[in-house]
Amino acid sequence: AQSVTQLGSHVSVSEGALVLLRCNYSSSVPPYLFWYVQYPNQGLQLLLKYTSAATLVKGINGFEAEFKKSETSFHLTKPSAHMSDAAEYFCAVSERGSTLGRLYFGRGTQLTVWP
Amino acid sequence: DTEVTQTPKHLVMGMTNKKSLKCEQHMGHRAMYWYKQKAKKPPELMFVYSYEKLSINESVPSRFSPECPNSSLLNLHLHALQPEDSALYLCASSQFQGLNTEAFFGQGTRLTVV
Numbered sequence: 001a002q003s004v005t006q007l008g009s010h011v012s013v014s015e016g017a018l019v020l021l022r023c024n025y026s027s028s029v030p031p032y033l034f035w036y037v038q039y040p041n042q043g044l045q046l047l048l049k050y051t052s053a054a055t056l057v058k059g060i061n062g063f064e065a066e067f068k069k070s071e072t073s074f075h076l077t078k079p080s081a082h083m084s085d086a087a088e089y090f091c092a093v094s095e096r097g098s099t100l101g102r103l104y105f106g107r108g109t110q111l112t113v114w115p
Numbered sequence: 116d117t118e119v120t121q122t123p124k125h126l127v128m129g130m131t132n133k134k135s136l137k138c139e140q141h142m143g144h145r146a147m148y149w150y151k152q153k154a155k156k157p158p159e160l161m162f163v164y165s166y167e168k169l170s171i172n173e174s175v176p177s178r179f180s181p182e183c184p185n186s187s188l189l190n191l192h193l194h195a196l197q198p199e200d201s202a203l204y205l206c207a208s209s210q211f212q213g214l215n216t217e218a219f220f221g222q223g224t225r226l227t228v229v
Contacts, residue, residue, distance in 0.1 A: 032216045043119075043205055043220040044158070051216060090157055094216055100165050101146050101211030103218055105157035 002027055002093045006106035014114050019063075019078040021109045023091030026072065031093040033074040034103070035065055038088045047089075050074060061085070086113045118142075121206050121221035129229055130196060136224045138189040138206030146170075147189040148218065149181060150205040158205055164189060196228045 003026040013019055025031060032051055036044040048059025055067045065076045074091065091106040120139045128134050138147065146165050150158035163171035164183040172181075178200075180192040189206055203225055207218040 034217060036220075041203075041223075041225065043121075043222045044207075046217050046219070049217050094211075100163050100170055101209040101216055101218060102148070102160055102163055102171065103158075108155075108157050 002031060002095060002104040004091055004093055004104055004106040006089075006091050006109050008109055009107060010110045010112065012112040012114060013081045015083055016080050019076070019081045019085065019111065021076040021089050021091075021111065023065075023074045023076065023106060024072050025074065025091075025093050027093070027095070029096060030067070030069055031095050033065075033067060034092045034094075035059065035063070035074075035076050036090045036092060037061075038090065038108075040087075044090065047076070081111075081113045083113050083115065086111055119206055119208055119219050119221035121204075121224050123224060124222065125225045125227075127227045127229060128193065128196065130198070132196075133192070133194045135193065136191040136204055136206075136226075138191075138221055139187055140208040140219070141187055142208060142210075142219065143186075144208035144210050144219075145186075146209045146211050147183065148207040148209070149189070149191055150207065150220075152203040152205055152223070154202075162191075193226075196226075198228050201226055201228045 005024045007022040034049045035047040050067045058064045092103040149161040152158045161175045162181045167183045182190040203223045205223045206221045209218040
């Protein structure tokens with residue numbers, strides 16, 4: 001089974017500061033990689049995905065992530081945090097091949113944005 | 116339309132009740148999923164349906180019974196639940212073909228077992 005590690009269960013930044021949320025996966029074959037955001041009492045919304053094209057992926061709400069095979073990482077960044085970015089963020093992977101698209105999630109990172 | 120619709124949004128049930136959660140998608144996705152999410156935890160996979168057939172059951176207790184009546188609908192039948200089953204239940208769907216591998220999630224059903 002896949003393993004996903006999100007370093008830091010809580011990250012706090014000031015409004016306007018850089019957001020960096022870390023994600024590492026454990027697989028010799030690069031999986032499909034995703035970042036999801038979850039606001040309180042809501043479902044998960046896809047921010048961005050990496051399949052096999054460009055290693056720098058742009059998503060919604062100004063977020064982007066860079067796939068680095070040598071580091072088995074897929075960190076999420078945003079140049080300037082906004083109060084509305086406060087939420088729980090999950091990194092997830094699914095294996096290539098016929099695995100029915102099941103997702104393996106990291107433990108999540110709670111992002112707090114201070115005014 | 117990239118929407119997965121779940122009903123009800125909230126459900127309170129007693130331990131002897133029978134209830135059902137419903138999920139619907141009209142994106143033509145071939146796979147549908149049930150996940151369970153406890154507070155401050157990531158979602159945990161329960162079931163996967165592929166082409167309306169149950170493909171994965173993650174050793175879920177029999178008091179949870181999934182059903183896929185057609186390619187757009189997914190139900191989760193609940194019977195004799197325990198208080199520890201209280202959680203957010205999320206439905207998702209995916210095309211899982213080529214590069215269209217992402218899952219789309221519904222808003223969830225907040226279940227409380229009393």
